[in-house]
Amino acid sequence: MATLCLPYQLSPEQTEKLDTIIQRHRPLQKRDVLIHNGEPLKFLYAVRSGSLKSYTLDSQGSEQIIDFHLPGDVIGFDGLIDGNHRSYTQALETTMLCEIPIQSLDQLSAELPGLRKQMLRLMSGELHASKTLLGTLNHHSAQQRLANFLVTLSSRFQQRGLSSRSFRLSMTRADIGNYLGLSVETVSRILTQLQQEGVLAVQNKLVEITEPERLRALAA
Amino acid sequence: MATLCLPYQLSPEQTEKLDTIIQRHRPLQKRDVLIHNGEPLKFLYAVRSGSLKSYTLDSQGSEQIIDFHLPGDVIGFDGLIDGNHRSYTQALETTMLCEIPIQSLDQLSAELPGLRKQMLRLMSGELHASKTLLGTLNHHSAQQRLANFLVTLSSRFQQRGLSSRSFRLSMTRADIGNYLGLSVETVSRILTQLQQEGVLAVQNKLVEITEPERLRALAA
DNA sequence: ACGAATCGTTGATTTAAGTCAAAGTGACTT
DNA sequence: AAGTCACTTTGACTTAAATCAACGATTCGT
Numbered sequence: 001m002a003t004l005c006l007p008y009q010l011s012p013e014q015t016e017k018l019d020t021i022i023q024r025h026r027p028l029q030k031r032d033v034l035i036h037n038g039e040p041l042k043f044l045y046a047v048r049s050g051s052l053k054s055y056t057l058d059s060q061g062s063e064q065i066i067d068f069h070l071p072g073d074v075i076g077f078d079g080l081i082d083g084n085h086r087s088y089t090q091a092l093e094t095t096m097l098c099e100i101p102i103q104s105l106d107q108l109s110a111e112l113p114g115l116r117k118q119m120l121r122l123m124s125g126e127l128h129a130s131k132t133l134l135g136t137l138n139h140h141s142a143q144q145r146l147a148n149f150l151v152t153l154s155s156r157f158q159q160r161g162l163s164s165r166s167f168r169l170s171m172t173r174a175d176i177g178n179y180l181g182l183s184v185e186t187v188s189r190i191l192t193q194l195q196q197e198g199v200l201a202v203q204n205k206l207v208e209i210t211e212p213e214r215l216r217a218l219a220a
Numbered sequence: 221m222a223t224l225c226l227p228y229q230l231s232p233e234q235t236e237k238l239d240t241i242i243q244r245h246r247p248l249q250k251r252d253v254l255i256h257n258g259e260p261l262k263f264l265y266a267v268r269s270g271s272l273k274s275y276t277l278d279s280q281g282s283e284q285i286i287d288f289h290l291p292g293d294v295i296g297f298d299g300l301i302d303g304n305h306r307s308y309t310q311a312l313e314t315t316m317l318c319e320i321p322i323q324s325l326d327q328l329s330a331e332l333p334g335l336r337k338q339m340l341r342l343m344s345g346e347l348h349a350s351k352t353l354l355g356t357l358n359h360h361s362a363q364q365r366l367a368n369f370l371v372t373l374s375s376r377f378q379q380r381g382l383s384s385r386s387f388r389l390s391m392t393r394a395d396i397g398n399y400l401g402l403s404v405e406t407v408s409r410i411l412t413q414l415q416q417e418g419v420l421a422v423q424n425k426l427v428e429i430t431e432p433e434r435l436r437a438l439a440a
Numbered sequence: 441a442c443g444a445a446t447c448g449t450t451g452a453t454t455t456a457a458g459t460c461a462a463a464g465t466g467a468c469t470t
Numbered sequence: 471a472a473g474t475c476a477c478t479t480t481g482a483c484t485t486a487a488a489t490c491a492a493c494g495a496t497t498c499g500t
Contacts, residue, residue: 056355059440064355078351080344087351106337110330117326123343124300130350131298131307135276135284137357138401142487173448181358183488188449204448204496220279362457392477403458408479424466424478 005046005098006074006118014112021104028052028091034075035089041079043099047071050095051170054087065179068092068171072160077123092170137181145180146190147218150200154209166208194218225266225318226294226338234332241324248272248311254295255309261299263319267291270315271390274307275398285399288312288391292380294320297343312390357401365400366410367438370420374429386428414438
């Protein structure tokens, strides 16, 4: 169970201990909301399959997507600041999760330095990704942003043992635009443009990156 | 020493233990670079006085500012992912720091749950700030971004016991623009515009927020 | 299996912010 | 104290991407 949920370099003994605190969560259906803004943080969630988006609502009640979660990701770190979740998290498709009780995790991490390090590494990685994205969005054109988004997705899929060349976008064009600070129309236009240039082939949700090198060059 | 560097809710006993591992760092002059991208991460740094900026360099060698650090901030969390710093960090003015050896901190945090929690809280807070900023930048106009920047700065100063109404911008307009994804000219124009509207008064690096309420409203 | 609703594409037009250019201001150096 | 350099402001013009609008294509729910 622990290996499925937190597939990281831990010793068998450590894995066994982790197993005792991790629970399987009921599966989520598309559009189910896992986490509501402001809720007390009791668990972290590890994604086993499927995908989710995290978002906040601004003063006018409109969504601001701040993250997409894929299998292997851990959800909830940003709530550790005061023990409350700081965003909504919603399933983009049928999704399986593990839940990890914060309190047990904290206790366990006192005796397992490897686990402690792993948690720090996960948070640090998220922090780094988030700051990198900031730089990306601030200084790049719509095409560069989208290229970067696709390259990042692609490498995340690869890290998880899936194909980096062809995959399914579980989020809508509107979600992508929202996340990248672009309008739906712009996202759509750029996708067709990239397709015309032969960099990739899109068919609805399915993307095949035909020339990864060129896409990576565009993302720079 | 520890109270100066990490002024958080720790017991006297905990503070004493922290004291044994924290060192004073030599003062930095304006433009001194504290951290180079790729360097192994040996210490975290806590800002005692002064300020710094963190940035990455893109493929064309141009700066992408990802953070400003004020007194009380801890620098270096994003490097925990693999033990290497992921950015450059440079002093914006004469700056005093404490250095905290990572390894001792990790050992100490095994026996002090409060310290562990504090570290998680700091990282989580940074993560949250970074994600919030992402949302802000993606979905707001130049004026809203700048207003938001000033409001955030203002409240950070307040948290540190300084005036929230008038303060000095240790970074240049170019730095602000870079951070917010705006051109220098736009930053300048919006500052004069806000001044004309009576929301604030700017004189060179000095800012006085005359109508905090209106500024906050603009930041929304 | 059907209609409704959501999602995606494409075209025409508008606009916010970037770029280019130049002058003004302040601040460090010798 | 003068000159240089870096920073800031202001104006004119351009442009990338948003908005508005309309129409296909999928997906969803009954």
